[in-house]
Amino acid sequence: ARIIGIRRVYEEAALSLGASRFSSFREITLPLLIPAVVGGALLAFTISFDNTSASLFWRPAGVETMPTQILSMLKISISPEINALGTVMILVTVGIPLIGGLILQSLTKLRRRGEPKQETQ
Numbered sequence: 001a002r003i004i005g006i007r008r009v010y011e012e013a014a015l016s017l018g019a020s021r022f023s024s025f026r027e028i029t030l031p032l033l034i035p036a037v038v039g040g041a042l043l044a045f046t047i048s049f050d051n052t053s054a055s056l057f058w059r060p061a062g063v064e065t066m067p068t069q070i071l072s073m074l075k076i077s078i079s080p081e082i083n084a085l086g087t088v089m090i091l092v093t094v095g096i097p098l099i100g101g102l103i104l105q106s107l108t109k110l111r112r113r114g115e116p117k118q119e120t121q
Helices: 008-016 021-048 052-058 066-076 080-114
Strands: none
Touching (some): 021 080, 066 080
8 A cells, every 4th residue: 555655756756867776666665665564564463463363273383473372371370471571562562663653753853954944925
């Protein structure tokens, strides 16, 4: 969905200025896609914890995923390891979007400072 929202004029401008297709993708399209890719990865990571039952049935023998390992640890007792793991998971799923938002906000402020001021008539 994000790639549809990227205007083609940016890539066409880079191509008209002599950039190769690969460098225009690397310098223009990829940076515009990174927020969507990171958001999709975080969403997939979060949803994967909801599919514990699917992980139990479809995982290969000898492979432990994090949700199945947490479930097996909870069957025995609640240990400090589970509490620490839960804290880390909360920090990751809440902290990364917050840090990303702060970085985006600071980059937006820096970009606005670098723009020339428009004169009003």
